[in-house]
Every structure is written in C-alpha cells, then in structure tokens.
Amino acid sequence: MLNILLFGPPGSGKGTQSKRLIQHYGLKHLSTGDILRKEIAEQTPLGRIAQHYIDKGELVPDEVVISIIEEMFAEKNLKGFVFDGFPRTVAQAKALDSMLSGIKRTICIMIVLQVSEKELIKRLLNRAKIEGRKDDELHIIENRIKVYQNQTAPVLEYYKSQGKAYIVNGMQPEEVVFKDICYNVDNFSQCK
Structure with missing residues (x-):
C-alpha cells in the first residue's frame, strides 16, 4: 500500500498535485480540508x-481530525492514500503512524512543497477571488501561514528523522513540480 504525505503551507499546491497523484498512482485522496468544508456546508455538529x-x-x-481519519481507514481494497493537509501537528503524525501500524501499514514518503511566503499570499488572494473561500482573506491567510510555521512545520522534522521527507520546489511550473514529486515517490519511497 502506497501512502504519500503531501505537505506544505496553505497555497503551496497540495490540492492541485494531490489530484494528479491520485490519478497517476490510483490512490484515494484524503483531504481533511475538503472533509471539514463538506461538514461545514452540511452544518453538522462537527462542521460547527x-x-x-x-x-x-x-x-x-x-x-x-483524527476521528475523521480513522473512519477513512475502514475502506477495503485500497492501493493507498494521498494525505493532503494531514497530519498538521506532531501529535496527529504520531496518531497516524499508530493507526497505520495497527493495520500493518506505514507512511511511505513525505513530499514537502516549498513556496515563498510572498508567493503563498499571492496565490491565496488569487484563489479567494476565484473560489470565494472565507479562509483566504489577507488577515486569515497571514495567520494560517503563522500557524503552519509554528504548529505544522515541526511535522517535517518528525518524518525527516525517519528518513521519509523529500523537498520539492513548489515555485516551478505545475508539470515540473509533478514530475519532481513522481521522481521522489518512484525512487525514494520506503514502500516498494
């Protein structure tokens, strides 16, 4: 089972690249952001x-977030997952590793999309115009980037210490980023 963590700050291209990875490798997309937005739209207790x-x-x-992920693992006959937006904390990373270990699986590779803060803000403000997402307003964007740097970035060190983290320049054209991601998955994944 191929389990890929696609990692990076808000606006780094995780959603775009996830879609391509899912199609290329036949994996299931696991985006906590998408799941939470659906729950919010349906005004469920979790959504509120x-x-x-x-x-x-x-x-x-x-x-x-962990309870959402546990439900996703119940599906059978999967080739694996592309995790997009999860884990966001070291506690979530440890919980994910524990859940996967319980079903005799592991994270095979973490791909980190690196993008400058200036470019992230530009991309997210542009996305706000196109998609109208409330979490893409400037003051919220700046806070999301700060939260990423303080709470989420340590997850990189967690997987780097396991030899699973590989950095890809997310400032390149979309197709080049995808080729770099696939190169890393095909050559350095710990699940062969």
Whole structure:
C-alpha cells in the first residue's frame, strides 16, 4: 500500500498535485480540508466545531481530525492514500503512524512543497477571488501561514528523522513540480 504525505503551507499546491497523484498512482485522496468544508456546508455538529476554528485561521483540534481519519481507514481494497493537509501537528503524525501500524501499514514518503511566503499570499488572494473561500482573506491567510510555521512545520522534522521527507520546489511550473514529486515517490519511497 502506497501512502504519500503531501505537505506544505496553505497555497503551496497540495490540492492541485494531490489530484494528479491520485490519478497517476490510483490512490484515494484524503483531504481533511475538503472533509471539514463538506461538514461545514452540511452544518453538522462537527462542521460547527470546525467552523469556529477555521474562521480564525486556527487548526481544528487533533481529536476531531483524527476521528475523521480513522473512519477513512475502514475502506477495503485500497492501493493507498494521498494525505493532503494531514497530519498538521506532531501529535496527529504520531496518531497516524499508530493507526497505520495497527493495520500493518506505514507512511511511505513525505513530499514537502516549498513556496515563498510572498508567493503563498499571492496565490491565496488569487484563489479567494476565484473560489470565494472565507479562509483566504489577507488577515486569515497571514495567520494560517503563522500557524503552519509554528504548529505544522515541526511535522517535517518528525518524518525527516525517519528518513521519509523529500523537498520539492513548489515555485516551478505545475508539470515540473509533478514530475519532481513522481521522481521522489518512484525512487525514494520506503514502500516498494
């Protein structure tokens, strides 16, 4: 089972590259952001909890996100997952490793999309114009980037210490980024 973590700050291209990886490798997309936005749109109890945090550009609590992920693992006959936007904290990373270990699986590789802060802000403001996402307003964007740097970036060190993290320049054209990601997955994945 091929399990890929696609990692990077908001606006780094995780969603775009996830779609391509899913098609290329036949994997299931696991985007906590998409799941939470769906819950919010349907005004479920989980959605109302998530909305409170997302509106401020903060992370949804670990226990809420982890319960969502556990439900996804119930599906059978999967080739693997592309994790997009999860884990966002070291506690979530440890919980993910524990869940995967319980079903005799592991994270095979972490791909980190590196993009400058200036470019992230530009991309997210542009996305706000196109998609109208409330979490893409400037003050919320700046907070999301700060939260990423303080709370999410340490996840990179966690997987780097396991020899699973590979950095890709996310400032390149979309096709070049995808080729670089596939090169790393095909040559350095710990699941062969």
